[in-house]
Amino acid sequence: MKLPEELQFIANARMVPKTTATRMDGRTCVITGATSGVGYQAARRLAQGGAHIVMVCRNREKAARVQQDLKTIYGTDVDVVLADFTQLANVREAAGSLLANYPRIDVLINNAGVHHTRRTLTGDGNETVFAVNHLASFLLTCLLVRRLIQSAPARIIQVNSQGHRFGGLDLDDLTWERRRYKGLQGYGASKVAQLLTVWELADRLEGTGVTINAMHPGEVRTNIGMNNGLLYRWYQRYLLWWILKDPVISGNAIYYLAAAPEMAQVSGRFFNLTIDEKPAAHALDRPLGKRLWTISEELTGLSTAG
Ligand SMILES: NC(=O)c1ccc[n+]([C@@H]2O[C@H](COP(=O)([O-])OP(=O)(O)OC[C@H]3O[C@@H](n4cnc5c(N)ncnc54)[C@H](OP(=O)(O)O)[C@@H]3O)[C@@H](O)[C@H]2O)c1
Numbered sequence: 001m002k003l004p005e006e007l008q009f010i011a012n013a014r015m016v017p018k019t020t021a022t023r024m025d026g027r028t029c030v031i032t033g034a035t036s037g038v039g040y041q042a043a044r045r046l047a048q049g050g051a052h053i054v055m056v057c058r059n060r061e062k063a064a065r066v067q068q069d070l071k072t073i074y075g076t077d078v079d080v081v082l083a084d085f086t087q088l089a090n091v092r093e094a095a096g097s098l099l100a101n102y103p104r105i106d107v108l109i110n111n112a113g114v115h116h117t118r119r120t121l122t123g124d125g126n127e128t129v130f131a132v133n134h135l136a137s138f139l140l141t142c143l144l145v146r147r148l149i150q151s152a153p154a155r156i157i158q159v160n161s162q163g164h165r166f167g168g169l170d171l172d173d174l175t176w177e178r179r180r181y182k183g184l185q186g187y188g189a190s191k192v193a194q195l196l197t198v199w200e201l202a203d204r205l206e207g208t209g210v211t212i213n214a215m216h217p218g219e220v221r222t223n224i225g226m227n228n229g230l231l232y233r234w235y236q237r238y239l240l241w242w243i244l245k246d247p248v249i250s251g252n253a254i255y256y257l258a259a260a261p262e263m264a265q266v267s268g269r270f271f272n273l274t275i276d277e278k279p280a281a282h283a284l285d286r287p288l289g290k291r292l293w294t295i296s297e298e299l300t301g302l303s304t305a306g
Pocket of ligand 1: 032033035037038085113160162163216217219220
């Protein structure tokens with residue numbers, strides 16, 4: 001039975017993901033949130049493929065452990081840049097450090113992400129999930145984009161989510177003052193925002209040799225949401241855990257998108273692991289995306305920085 005288009009993602013999740021044996025030797029890959037889950041598995045696969053990895057992480061000790069692990073197992077170069085994405089100033093500092101130390105950036109993987117069941121605000125006054133999942137990746141990408149263009153051919157991969165299908169983005173209430181905060185919608189809003197900027201940036205990057213794509217890394221066993229209350233953690237660990245998959249599949253899919261020769265010219269698409277898929281209609285609203293771009297530039301200080 002053929003599923004309606006809006007439910008096609010269920011069938012796609014059962015398809016066998018594509019893989020590539022292409023190596024990444026000599027390529028510099030910047031990846032955020034590589035200390036755990038999806039990001040950790042992607043960093044492992046990239047290290048196995050010979051890439052030089054630069055991990056942008058918030059926790060010094062965790063990052064040092066992963067760095068040591070990857071160097072020991074795969075013998076590749078692995079560097080760490082520290083940044084807490086709840087603070088936009090930290091993202092700017094990380095970008096400054098990346099620009100100062102890496103004359104080439106071949107791949108940027110924006111993976112760091114959170115899911116909160118309760119509304120909190122960052123020190124910058126943004127809703128935390130929106131700030132970490134969207135604003136931080138938006139700012140980092142914009143600050144690095146010229147270096148990526150200089151390094152072309154280069155690729156940007158946004159680790160997004162089927163959670164974008166929950167919706168929740170209201171440009172007039174990004175801090176949820178007028179609505180009751182719901183975790184799934186807060187998460188959905190951040191992922192819709194990220195997708196809208198992918199289409200926008202793909203257009204701006206046309207002809208530069210830099211591609212940008214978004215992907216859903218599968219429903220996998222990671223630490224996401226474990227910052228929430230006891231009930232949530234119990235639900236995730238004891239009920240959901242058994243139906244979730246091994247995040248190795250996510251790492252392999254990210255590697256495919258970063259390395260496969262057949263992906264070199266593909267840009268402005270959403271992938272369910274490696275399967276090209278149509279996102280929810282509300283995430284394809286281009287006029288909304290243009291408004292969001294301007295607001296994101298304002299919120300991250302890009303419009304005043306020039
Ligand atoms: N797991 C799934 O089934 C699933 C499904 C769809 C999409 N995703 C997406 O996959 C991505 C990775 O999530 P995951 O499932 O692998 O979760 P995870 O195991 O919790 O990993 C999240 C990563 O993001 C980092 N991070 C969190 N907050 C940060 C902050 N304020 N500043 C800097 N880094 C921060 C974490 O650092 P620490 O190690 O220091 O906490 C960790 O490295 C997210 O974008 C998520 O939305 C996951």
